[in-house]
Amino acid sequence: MSNRIIDFQIPQSLVMGVGASKRLPDILKKTGVKKVLIVTDQGIVKASLVPLICEPIEAAGIGVAVFDGVEPDPRIEIVSACVSAFQAAGAEAIIGLGGGSSIDIAKVASIVAAQSGLAGDYIGIGKVPGPGFPHFALPTTAGTGSEVTPIAVLSDTTAHLKKGIVSEYLYPRAAIIDPELMVSVPPSVTAYTGMDTLTHAIEAYTNRFAAPFIDAFALETIRLTGRHLRRAVTCGIDIEARAGMARAATLGGMCLGSVNTAAVHAMAYPLGGTYNVPHGLANTVLLPAVMEFNMPSNLDKFAAIAEALGEETCGLSTREAALLAIQAVKDLSVDIGIPQGMRYLGIPQDAIPTMAEGAIEVTRLMGNNPRTITVKDVQKIYENAY
Ligand SMILES: [Fe+2]
Numbered sequence: 001m002s003n004r005i006i007d008f009q010i011p012q013s014l015v016m017g018v019g020a021s022k023r024l025p026d027i028l029k030k031t032g033v034k035k036v037l038i039v040t041d042q043g044i045v046k047a048s049l050v051p052l053i054c055e056p057i058e059a060a061g062i063g064v065a066v067f068d069g070v071e072p073d074p075r076i077e078i079v080s081a082c083v084s085a086f087q088a089a090g091a092e093a094i095i096g097l098g099g100g101s102s103i104d105i106a107k108v109a110s111i112v113a114a115q116s117g118l119a120g121d122y123i124g125i126g127k128v129p130g131p132g133f134p135h136f137a138l139p140t141t142a143g144t145g146s147e148v149t150p151i152a153v154l155s156d157t158t159a160h161l162k163k164g165i166v167s168e169y170l171y172p173r174a175a176i177i178d179p180e181l182m183v184s185v186p187p188s189v190t191a192y193t194g195m196d197t198l199t200h201a202i203e204a205y206t207n208r209f210a211a212p213f214i215d216a217f218a219l220e221t222i223r224l225t226g227r228h229l230r231r232a233v234t235c236g237i238d239i240e241a242r243a244g245m246a247r248a249a250t251l252g253g254m255c256l257g258s259v260n261t262a263a264v265h266a267m268a269y270p271l272g273g274t275y276n277v278p279h280g281l282a283n284t285v286l287l288p289a290v291m292e293f294n295m296p297s298n299l300d301k302f303a304a305i306a307e308a309l310g311e312e313t314c315g316l317s318t319r320e321a322a323l324l325a326i327q328a329v330k331d332l333s334v335d336i337g338i339p340q341g342m343r344y345l346g347i348p349q350d351a352i353p354t355m356a357e358g359a360i361e362v363t364r365l366m367g368n369n370p371r372t373i374t375v376k377d378v379q380k381i382y383e384n385a386y
Pocket residue numbers: 144196200265279
């Protein structure tokens with residue numbers, strides 16, 4: 001697949017570094033908007049980040065309203081509530097401030113507020129009919145990488161599944177990535193979101209549709225995660241580790257628009273949709289078992305993952321090095337305190353066949369898996385990850 005033509009897009013502007021969020025008022029002034037809606041959640045409100053962002057915007061003469069009703073793994077209905085807040089405020093732009101959930105709601109609300117139709121109409125690839133209001137992303141976790149992707153994931157509580165909207169109109173006008181906004185993230189969330197980043201990179205790098213240009217981002221994401229995640233979890237105020245993980249999350253996100261993820265993410269959907277397991281945690285418990293299944297599809301790449309994670313592969317056969325990649329991912333997950341198996345997440349074992357049927361239907365991602373995968377394989381992988 002190395003000759004495949006890739007279409008690589010990112011936000012118009014990417015502002016990154018410690019203190020980057022201080023640039024937001026100037027960025028907004030350039031767009032000429034008079035009022036913005038900040039979309040966020042209660043965790044961010046409690047961490048006192050809202051005034052930190054709002055006050056400089058107001059000081060620049062731009063009005064601010066706040067919608068703080070985003071929930072983890074948000075339901076599609078939250079988009080409508082956010083659009084109502086946007087219209088009631090008379091806002092002209094939207095700022096997603098928070099983890100992937102807030103950024104995703106902001107993305108979709110910017111579209112729904114400008115186009116006719118509901119969020120549910122846009123589920124799938126390329127279903128969004130046109131651009132939305134300008135929207136900006138300020139991630140506070142590292143992360144989903146949503147600030148640099150054309151993807152938003154919402155929970156359909158009727159179908160008990162997560163559903164994705166994929167459209168070039170979902171790229172934010174600017175992504176502002178400031179590690180200082182991430183220092184108050186609790187260790188468990190740092191661990192889950194960091195492993196989500198690692199999963200993006202591993203799934204893009206080993207993808208059936210992998211592309212050498214994207215491989216460069218993926219390998220650097222894996223390297224940065226191996227180097228910084230333990231420190232970011234165990235000492236949240238370590239700004240160097242936070243900055244390393246912020247870079248990893250953004251680079252990992254840049255793997256998604258052109259290549260995207262595969263079986264791990266597809267199999268994580270039922271865990272999130274039915275059992276409310278946080279996205280990154282669901283990925284982490286599944287990742288080693290999916291790697292074991294996929295490893296024969298490309299030993300060289302799995303060996304390269306071990307190396308990128310900092311493992312010593314000198315003197316090992318390619319297969320031994322590839323196996324080491326799986327062990328390295330397990331070791332990282334143990335070191336940062338993640339439960340080692342689905343059994344610890346409140347998921348009954350007899351739910352596995354139903355979950356496998358749900359996961360195999362996520363063809364948007366399953367079709368990317370490097371090894372052809374059947375519903376029986378999915379069941380077996382769930383069993384191995386239990
Ligand atoms: Fe993810």
